[in-house]
Amino acid sequence: MTQARQDDDSPAIRVQGLTTRFGPKVIHQDLDFEVRRGEVMGLVGGSGAGKSVLMRTIVGLNRKAAGRIEVLGRDVDRLSDGERQRLRGRWGVLFQDGALFSSLTVLQNVEVPLRAHRQLDRRLQRELAEIKIALSGLPADAAHKRPSELSGGMRKRAGLARALALDPELLFLDEPTAGLDPIGAAEFDRLIGDLQRALGLTVVMVTHDLDSLYAVCDRISVLIDKRVRVGTLEELERDPHPWIQEYFLGPRGRAAAAAASRQRQEA
Ligand SMILES: Nc1ncnc2c1ncn2[C@@H]1O[C@H](COP(=O)(O)OP(=O)(O)OP(=O)(O)O)[C@@H](O)[C@H]1O
Numbered sequence: 001m002t003q004a005r006q007d008d009d010s011p012a013i014r015v016q017g018l019t020t021r022f023g024p025k026v027i028h029q030d031l032d033f034e035v036r037r038g039e040v041m042g043l044v045g046g047s048g049a050g051k052s053v054l055m056r057t058i059v060g061l062n063r064k065a066a067g068r069i070e071v072l073g074r075d076v077d078r079l080s081d082g083e084r085q086r087l088r089g090r091w092g093v094l095f096q097d098g099a100l101f102s103s104l105t106v107l108q109n110v111e112v113p114l115r116a117h118r119q120l121d122r123r124l125q126r127e128l129a130e131i132k133i134a135l136s137g138l139p140a141d142a143a144h145k146r147p148s149e150l151s152g153g154m155r156k157r158a159g160l161a162r163a164l165a166l167d168p169e170l171l172f173l174d175e176p177t178a179g180l181d182p183i184g185a186a187e188f189d190r191l192i193g194d195l196q197r198a199l200g201l202t203v204v205m206v207t208h209d210l211d212s213l214y215a216v217c218d219r220i221s222v223l224i225d226k227r228v229r230v231g232t233l234e235e236l237e238r239d240p241h242p243w244i245q246e247y248f249l250g251p252r253g254r255a256a257a258a259a260a261s262r263q264r265q266e267a
Pocket residue numbers: 022027045046047048049050051052053054
């Protein structure tokens with residue numbers, strides 16, 4: 001089987017037997033996690049369950065104690081420096097706070113990954129950055145503002161533009177709607193859904209936002225007891241684990257399900 005074919009057939013992410021810890025504190029224990037190509041996978045769990053750490057471990061920002069991680073068909077432990085750099089160019093990450101450089105304008109922030117991974121002349125680099133800024137739903141004049149001059153929602157969009165800079169196949173979003181008002185959050189969910197379909201992205205989305213889960217996720221992984229339970233919303237609603245029952249079938253879960261059903265009927 002050729003490398004290209006292996007790439008095509010493999011899941012976007014395959015994590016097997018993952019253990020992570022900080023000192024004596026074990027965060028994940030023998031955890032398996034798989035994301036199919038082209039799906040939107042929600043990642044939920046109680047506060048401190050290890051959602052962000054899982055995402056950061058997959059993208060190589062956190063060291064694992066044991067286990068195997070494959071991203072886009074490549075075992076991340078078996079890459080040369082050059083291959084690792086190329087693989088990193090195939091995913092984009094939107095961190096919780098946007099993680100923008102405060103001293104740079106939005107345009108300059110979006111140009112950072114282009115400068116690091118592509119050798120383009122300045123004009124093309126700028127044009128590509130402008131396209132990503134427009135794609136993220138920001139007005140053109142936002143390009144020349146610094147992050148501190150933007151609203152929270154606009155900063156998220158700027159972070160998204162930067163995550164999309166290299167035309168990634170895989171997009172990681174860490175609590176993309178946290179801190180947004182409900183209307184802003186719903187708009188952001190729609191944007192993620194539209195981009196996912198238009199660009200054929202695979203998306204992994206850490207979230208506490210039940211509305212987002214109902215609006216955009218194909219499947220959901222729940223981090224419980226240091227491992228993952230995965231399923232569609234319907235499948236998880238049948239899982240008897242008390243945390244899952246409370247989360248999906250408690251008052252907020254039922255309200256989100258009702259809102260999603262109303263939206264489907266209106267569409
Ligand atoms: N760099 C670190 N050093 C030590 N402990 C850490 C570090 N990063 C995370 N942790 C711990 O790992 C655990 C999981 O953290 P993580 O941020 O993944 O939780 P989470 O599920 O994303 O929570 P939340 O929903 O509150 O953001 C927490 O107990 C946290 O304190």
